[in-house]
Amino acid sequence: xxxxxxxxxxxxxxxxxxxxxxxxxxxxxxxxxxxxxxxxxxxxxxxxxxxxxxxxxxxxxxxxxxxxxxxxxxxxxxxxxxxxxxxxxxxxxxxxxxxxxxxxxxxxxxxxxxxxxxxxxxx
Amino acid sequence: xxxxxxxxxxxxxxxxxxxxxxxxxxxxxxxxxxxxxxxxxxxxxxxxxxxxxxxxxxxxxxxxxxxxxxxxxxxxxxxxxxxxxxxxxxxxxxxxxxxxxxxxxxxxxxxxxxxxxxxxxxxxxxxxxxxxxxxxxxxxxxxxxxxxxxxxxxxxxxxxxxxxxxxxxxxxxxxxxxxxxxxxxxxxxxxxxxxxxxxxxxxxxxxxxxxxxxxxxxxxxxxxxxxxxxxxxxxxxxxxxxxxxxxxxxxxxxxxxxxxxxxxxxxxxxxxxxxxxxxxxxxxxxxxxxxxxxxxxxxxxxxxxxxxxxxxxxxxxxxxxxxxxxxxxxxxxxxxxxxxxxxxxxxxxxxxxxxxxxxxxxxxxxxxxxxxxxxxxxxxxxxxxxxxxxxxxxxxxxxxxxxxxxxxxxxxxxxxxxxxxxxxxxxxxxxxxxxxxxxxxxxxxxxxxxxxxxxxxxxxxxxxxxxxxxxxxxxxxxxxxxxxxxxxxxxxxxxxxxxx
Numbered sequence: 001x002x003x004x005x006x007x008x009x010x011x012x013x014x015x016x017x018x019x020x021x022x023x024x025x026x027x028x029x030x031x032x033x034x035x036x037x038x039x040x041x042x043x044x045x046x047x048x049x050x051x052x053x054x055x056x057x058x059x060x061x062x063x064x065x066x067x068x069x070x071x072x073x074x075x076x077x078x079x080x081x082x083x084x085x086x087x088x089x090x091x092x093x094x095x096x097x098x099x100x101x102x103x104x105x106x107x108x109x110x111x112x113x114x115x116x117x118x119x120x121x122x123x
Numbered sequence: 124x125x126x127x128x129x130x131x132x133x134x135x136x137x138x139x140x141x142x143x144x145x146x147x148x149x150x151x152x153x154x155x156x157x158x159x160x161x162x163x164x165x166x167x168x169x170x171x172x173x174x175x176x177x178x179x180x181x182x183x184x185x186x187x188x189x190x191x192x193x194x195x196x197x198x199x200x201x202x203x204x205x206x207x208x209x210x211x212x213x214x215x216x217x218x219x220x221x222x223x224x225x226x227x228x229x230x231x232x233x234x235x236x237x238x239x240x241x242x243x244x245x246x247x248x249x250x251x252x253x254x255x256x257x258x259x260x261x262x263x264x265x266x267x268x269x270x271x272x273x274x275x276x277x278x279x280x281x282x283x284x285x286x287x288x289x290x291x292x293x294x295x296x297x298x299x300x301x302x303x304x305x306x307x308x309x310x311x312x313x314x315x316x317x318x319x320x321x322x323x324x325x326x327x328x329x330x331x332x333x334x335x336x337x338x339x340x341x342x343x344x345x346x347x348x349x350x351x352x353x354x355x356x357x358x359x360x361x362x363x364x365x366x367x368x369x370x371x372x373x374x375x376x377x378x379x380x381x382x383x384x385x386x387x388x389x390x391x392x393x394x395x396x397x398x399x400x401x402x403x404x405x406x407x408x409x410x411x412x413x414x415x416x417x418x419x420x421x422x423x424x425x426x427x428x429x430x431x432x433x434x435x436x437x438x439x440x441x442x443x444x445x446x447x448x449x450x451x452x453x454x455x456x457x458x459x460x461x462x463x464x465x466x467x468x469x470x471x472x473x474x475x476x477x478x479x480x481x482x483x484x485x486x487x488x489x490x491x492x493x494x495x496x497x498x499x500x501x502x503x504x505x506x507x508x509x510x511x512x513x514x515x516x517x518x519x520x521x522x523x524x525x526x527x528x529x530x531x532x533x534x535x536x537x538x539x540x541x542x543x544x545x546x547x548x549x550x551x552x553x554x555x556x557x558x559x560x561x562x563x564x565x566x567x568x569x570x571x572x573x574x575x576x577x578x579x580x581x582x583x584x585x586x587x588x589x590x591x592x593x594x595x596x597x598x599x600x601x602x603x604x605x606x607x608x609x610x611x612x613x614x615x616x617x618x619x620x621x622x623x
Contacts, residue, residue, distance in 0.1 A: 009550040012279060032542035034484055034535075053553070053598065056184040057159035058481050064162035065488030069171075074159075078187040081594045099159075102553065103595050 002026045002116055005036035008050030008059045010102050017109035018049065025122045026113065033058070037066040040096060047116060048097040051105050054078045059099030072097040075112060076104035084111045091115035130241055134438055138203065138233040141429040142212050145494050146229025148426060149216025153419035154492040156209035159184050160217075161485045161493070167217075178218040185210040191601035192443070197240050198247075199258045199604045200446040202453075203439045207236055209494050247611075251618050254611030257571040259454075261563035261604065262447030268559035269373050269444070269470060270297075273380025275551035280543055281387050289383045293376050300375060304367025307359045314356035315339065318349045332360055361458060370448075370466040377473055384548070388540035408488065413529050415490035420525055423492055424518040427500045431517025434504025441501025443556055443600065445471045447563070449505070468502035475499050477548035480535050484542075487532045496524050553600065560603035561587065567607045572614055575623055583610045 004026055006014045011030045018028050029036070029045065039045040040063075048067070052058035056074040064072045073090045076082035078101040090098075091112065100108045117123045148154045152168045155161055160181045166172040193207030212229045219225035247255045274293060278286035315335050319326065322342040326335050336357060343349040365371055416423075433439040437453045440446040445467040452463035475498040482493045495501070500517045507513040535542060564583055572579040586606040590597050597605050617623045 007546070009546060009553060011546065011550070032480070032539060032546060034480070034542055035539050052158075053600065054157075054159060054184050054188060056180075057157060058549070059159075061158045061162045061481070061485045062488065065485060069163055069166045074184075077183065078191075078598050080596075101598075102550075103599055 002047065002120065002122070003045040004028050004047045004049060005039050005045045006030045006049055007033035007036040007063075008052050008099075010051055010105060013102075013105045014049055014051055014100075014109060017106055018113055021110040021113040022117065025117055033062040034066075037063040037097065041066055046096070049100070049109065049112065050097070051100045051102045053102060055099050055101035055104070059101075060097060063097040063099075067097050071095060072099065074099040076100045076108040078103065080104075082108035082111055084115075087111040088115045088118075091119055130237060134436060135234070135237065137429055137433050137436065138208075138237050138438065139230040140233075141426065141433060142208055142233030142236070143226045143230035144422060144426050144429065145209050146212040146216035146219070146225040146232070147222050148419070148422050148494060149213045150219050150222050150225035151419070151422070152491055153416075153422055154426070154494045155181075155213045155216075156205060156494040157181065157185055157188075157213050158481060158485060158493070160213055161491045162489050164491045165489050174217065174220070178214060181214045181217055185214060187598060191597045191605060195601045195604040195608060196440075196443060196446055197236075198243055198255075198608060199261055200440055200450045201240075201244060201255070201258075202437070202446065202449060203236060203240060203433070204443075204446065205439075205441065205495055208233065208439075211236075213494075250611075250615045252571055252611065252614045252623075254571065254608070254615070257567040257611065258604075258607065259450060260566035260570050261560055261607070262451050263566065264559035264562040265444070265447040265556065266369070266373055266466075268555040270376040270380070271555050272473070272548060272552050273377065273384045275555065276544060276547040277380070277384050277387065279547040279550060280384070280540075285383075285387060289380060292383070293379060296379060297372055297376060300372050301367040304363045304365070304371075307363030307366065309363075311356040311358075311360035311363060314352045314359065318343075318352040318356065321346065321349050321352070365458070365462065368462060370462045374466050374469045377469060381473055381476070381548075384544050385541070388544045389538060391540045392538045409529065409532055412487055412490035416486060416492050416525055416528065419492065420522060423496070423525065424521045426494060427496060427521030428514040428518035430495060430500045431504040431507070431513040431520075432510045434501045435507060435510045435513035439501075439504075440467075441471045441495070441498055441504075442474050444474050444552065445501070445505075452505075464505045468505045471498060471502045471505075473548075474552065475502075477545045477552065479531065480542045480545040483528055483531045483535065486528060492525065496521050499524070557599050557603070560600070562603075564603035564607040564610075568610055571611055572623065575614075578617075578623070579610060579614055582613055583607060586610060 002025060004018055006028060015028050015030050018026055033050055036048050040048050048063050050059040055077045060072050073095045075087050075090060075098050082104050098112055152164050167177045188206050189210045193204060196204050197207050211232050215228040215232060216225045219228055274286055274289050277289050318339050322339055324342045326338060336353060339353050440449050448463055448467040452460050452467060479497055482497055486492050500520055503516050503520055504513045507516060568579040568583040569576050583606055586609055587602055590602045
C-alpha cells in the first residue's frame with residue numbers, strides 16, 4: 001500500500017486520478033503542500049504529488065523547502081506533454097515529491113502511479 | 124515618433140529602475156518572482172548548484188508563462204504585468220555574473236517591454252479592423268466570475284451543502300444591495316422635489332437627475348435652503364448609485380464569500396485544536412531565514428516603492444484578476460474610475476490573501492522573498508491619489524510585510540485549514556478566469572467583426588480548440604486572449620485580401 005499525499009492546486013482532480021490508477025494499492029490524503037510535505041518527512045506518508053500552473057512553482061516550492069531539492073522533481077511542465085520514460089527514470093532515481101502543471105494532471109498522474117507501483121512490486 | 128510621444132520620460136525611468144532593481148535582487152538572491160525558483164535559490168547560494176544550471180531551470184520554468192500569459196495579457200489589457208517584467212528579470216539576474224551586469228540587463232529588459240508594448244499597440248491601431256478596442260470585451264465576464272471565486276473554493280473544501288448556502292446568501296445580498304441603494308436614491312428624489320417646490324419651477328418630462336439638479340441650481344439663486352437641498356440630494360444620489368452599482372455588488376459578494384470561507388476554515392481548526400502540533404525544528408530554520416530577508420530590506424523596499432508608483436501611473440497591473448478591470452478604469456473618469464479602481468484593488472487584495480500562505484511559507488523556508496512581496500503594493504498604487512504618496516506608502520508597506528512574516532508563519536501553523544483554503548481559492552480563481560477569458564474572447568470576436576460574426580467566432584473557436592487538441596502548447600489561462608489576438612490578425616489579413 002502506497003501512502004500518497006496530494007497538495008497544491010486542483011487537488012480534487014489529482015486525487016481522482018491517483019485513485020483511478022492506483023485502486024486498492026494506494027491510500028490518498030488530500031492536504032496542503034506544507035502539511036503534506038511534513039507528513040512525508042515524518043514518515044507518515046510515502047509520496048507527495050502537487051500541481052500548480054507551471055508544475056515547478058507552488059506545486060513544489062514548499063516541498064523543496066522541507067524535503068530538499070534533490071528529492072523533488074517537476075514531471076510535467078506547462079506547455080508540454082508528460083513523458084512516461086522520463087517519469088519512470090525520476091521515480092527510479094528515488095524522487096519522493098512530484099510537481100505537475102495543472103493542465104497535465106490527468107495525463108501525468110497515471111504515469112507516476114504506474115511507475116511507483118512498478119518500483120514497489122505492486123503490479 | 125508616435126511611440127516616444129506616448130511614453131513619458133517619467134514612465135521610462137520608473138520601469139527601467141524597477142526592472143533593473145528586480146534583476147539585482149534576483150542576482151543577490153534577495154528576492155525572485157517565480158515561486159518555484161525561490162526554494163531552489165538556496166541550492167545555488169549555498170554552493171550545491173551552478174549558476175548556469177539555476178539559470179536554465181528558471182528559464183525552463185518561466186518561458187511558458189512569459190510568452191503565453193505575460194505577452195498576451197500585456198497586449199489584451201494594454202498594461203505591463205509582473206510575468207512579463209519579472210520572470211525575465213529573475214532569469215537575467217541569475218544569469219549575470221556581476222550585480223551591475225544584472226542591473227544593466229534588467230533595465231534593458233524594462234525598455235524592451237515598455238517600447239515593445241507601445242510599439243505593438245501603435246501597429247495594431249493602424250489596422251482596419253479594430254483589434255485593440257475589441258479586447259476590452261474580455262473584462263465583462265471576468266467581473267462576473269469574481270463573485271464565484273470564494274463560493275467555488277467553499278465547494279472544493281467544504282462540500283456542496285455549505286457552498287449552496289453561501290451561494291444563496293450571496294444571491295440574497297446581491298438582490299438587497301440595489302434595494303438598500305434605492306433608499307438613498309429615493310431620498311435624493313424627495314429632496315429634489317422639495318427644492319423644486321421651493322424654487323417654484325417645473326422640470327421637462329424626461330429630465331434625468333443631473334438635468335434636474337442643474338435646472339435647480341440655476342433657479343436657486345441666493346436661496347440657502349434650496350442650495351442645501353441640492354447638495355444633500357446630490358450626495359444621496361451618488362451614495363445610492365454607488366451602493367446599487369455593478370462594481371459594488373461584485374466587491375461585496377467577493378468579500379462576503381471570503382469571510383464565509385475563512386470562517387469555515389478557522390472553525391474547523393478550532394475544533395481540531397489538539398491535533399495540531401507546532402514543530403520546534405521548523406521554528407529554528409524560520410528564525411535564521413527571516414534574518415536573511417531583513418538584510419535585504421533596503422532593496423525590497425525600493426522595489427515596493429517603484430511597484431506602487433508604476434501601478435499608480437497606470438503602467439502595470441498586479442494580476443490576471445485586476446487587469447481587465449484596470450483596463451476599463453483607466454479609460455473612464457470621475458466617480459466611475461474610482462469605483463472601478465476600488466474593485467480592482469479588492470480583487471487584488473483577495474488574490475493577495477490567497478497567496479499569503481505560499482509566499483510566506485516559501486520565504487520563511489528559504490530566506491528569499493517575493494519580488495512583489497505579498498502583492499498588496501499593487502492595490503496601494505491603484506488607490507492612492509498620486510505617485511509620490513504611493514511610492515512612500517509602498518516602501519513602508521513592504522517593510523511592514525517583512526516584519527510581520529514570522530507572525531503570519533506562526534498563525535498559519537495554528538490554522539492549517541487556511542492553507543488549504545488558499546490553495547482552493549487559487550484553484551477556483553484559475554478555473555473561473557480561464558472560463559471568463561474564453562467567453563470574453565467570444566464577445567471580442569463578435570465586436571471585432573459585427574458584419575461577419577459567424578466567421579470571426581468560427582476562427583476564434585477553431586483556434587481555441589486547436590490548442591486543446593495539440594496538448595495545450597499555450598497555457599489554458601492564456602488560450603482565450605492568444606486566440607482572440609490571432610483571430611484579430613487573421614480578420615485583418617482577410618480584409619486586406621478583400622475576403623471580409
